[in-house]
Amino acid sequence: MNTLSKLQANWGDKADSYDCYAWMRLYDPESRWECYVYAIDPLNEQGAKVCVYNGTWVFSQVNLDEMMVSFVCENGRAPRHDLDFKGKHLKNILKGYQPEVIDGC
Numbered sequence: 001m002n003t004l005s006k007l008q009a010n011w012g013d014k015a016d017s018y019d020c021y022a023w024m025r026l027y028d029p030e031s032r033w034e035c036y037v038y039a040i041d042p043l044n045e046q047g048a049k050v051c052v053y054n055g056t057w058v059f060s061q062v063n064l065d066e067m068m069v070s071f072v073c074e075n076g077r078a079p080r081h082d083l084d085f086k087g088k089h090l091k092n093i094l095k096g097y098q099p100e101v102i103d104g105c
Contacts, residue, residue: 006087007040007048015039015049018059018090022051025082026068030075036093037064057094 001009006023014020015038022036033054041047046063068078 004040004045007037008042010039011042011049012039021087021089022093023085023087025085026079027082028075028079033071033079035067035079036088036090038090040064051090051093 003023006021010020010023018038020038022038024037025034026037027034031054033052035050035052037048037050039049046065047061048064049059049061050067052058052060071079
């Protein structure tokens with residue numbers, strides 16, 4: 001199963017309960033900002049559920065294209081895709097943090 005299929009399989013109850021794996025990580029190499037994608041809408045591949053860290057964790061539903069265009073890293077570039085990331089359960093990513101749930105990053 002490829003990454004897109006895994007993320008689409010998480011859409012719905014798994015994503016809503018946060019009992020799933022994030023299969024994609026985006027990050028800013030110049031700061032502590034990082035974003036884990038844990039679900040993608042099977043009917044709209046730009047719709048995604050993410051958890052973002054920039055000092056605190058925030059859960060959000062975003063349009064991936066818009067997020068990549070609107071977020072600019074410290075070095076003026078778009079976030080990097082961590083090609084070595086193999087997937088991690090959300091509970092292991094958060095490790096005791098109490099995330100805020102909002103619309104947008």
